[in-house]
Amino acid sequence: MRSGDVLREEEMSPEYRRMVVQMMESQAYRELAAAHMFGYGLRFVPDKWMKFMVWHIQEETEHYQAVSKMYRDFTKEEVEPRVRERLADKPVPFAESWFELAMAQFLYDRGGFWQLKEYEECSFVPYRGVIQKIVKEEAGHQDLGEKIVVELCRSGDHEDVKQALFQKWLRIGLLSFGRPGTPGNRFAIEHGLKKRDSGECMKDFIEDIRPSVRDAGLRFPRPASLKMELPDDIDWS
Ligand SMILES: [Fe+2]
Ligand SMILES: [Fe+2]
Numbered sequence: 001m002r003s004g005d006v007l008r009e010e011e012m013s014p015e016y017r018r019m020v021v022q023m024m025e026s027q028a029y030r031e032l033a034a035a036h037m038f039g040y041g042l043r044f045v046p047d048k049w050m051k052f053m054v055w056h057i058q059e060e061t062e063h064y065q066a067v068s069k070m071y072r073d074f075t076k077e078e079v080e081p082r083v084r085e086r087l088a089d090k091p092v093p094f095a096e097s098w099f100e101l102a103m104a105q106f107l108y109d110r111g112g113f114w115q116l117k118e119y120e121e122c123s124f125v126p127y128r129g130v131i132q133k134i135v136k137e138e139a140g141h142q143d144l145g146e147k148i149v150v151e152l153c154r155s156g157d158h159e160d161v162k163q164a165l166f167q168k169w170l171r172i173g174l175l176s177f178g179r180p181g182t183p184g185n186r187f188a189i190e191h192g193l194k195k196r197d198s199g200e201c202m203k204d205f206i207e208d209i210r211p212s213v214r215d216a217g218l219r220f221p222r223p224a225s226l227k228m229e230l231p232d233d234i235d236w237s
Helices: 014-044 047-075 080-089 098-117 125-154 159-175 183-190 198-215
Strands: none
Touching (some): 014 098, 125 198
């Protein structure tokens, strides 16, 4: 235990409790959305990568289950109806080709990874435990997505679509961080729930993907064309 750690509901203010519940719901949504998206995409996967994708879907499903168990233990309710509602409201974008699925695997999944890393030291102890486990597993399935994208981009077979699909999934990846500079961000940081503002995680994410973006012969789009709130000091070079 560390100072500031919170274990039980009795130790929480109503705002803190609300934030924790919201975090679990969002995480459950993201994990299940990932499982659905990659599950739908299985039809596009070449035999060579079948095992990898099935394993990946399995991992995303297990992450969802881990979060949903934590939610049940804490709230004594099921997260499933909440997640279903959210999925109906904000449907998961599906990839419609192997190339697009690889792009999603690279950018959507990587965005989620950097987002999660902000919660590794979370003051709500049960959440911290689950996140640390998920982060470790995410790290394991990330590199391959990146390699596949670079390889497919360099093949020259996707020149007509590669930049547009990159932009589409870059935006979706960035959206997973939530809006920067919100009061919710500030509350979460002040109470040790997360480390930094969403804007800072966006920067890490961009730094992280930069070498592969270059190797794949892609360019970062003009930030305005992403049509979302972004910090002004992201390095888009
Ligand atoms: Fe996951
Ligand atoms: Fe993942």
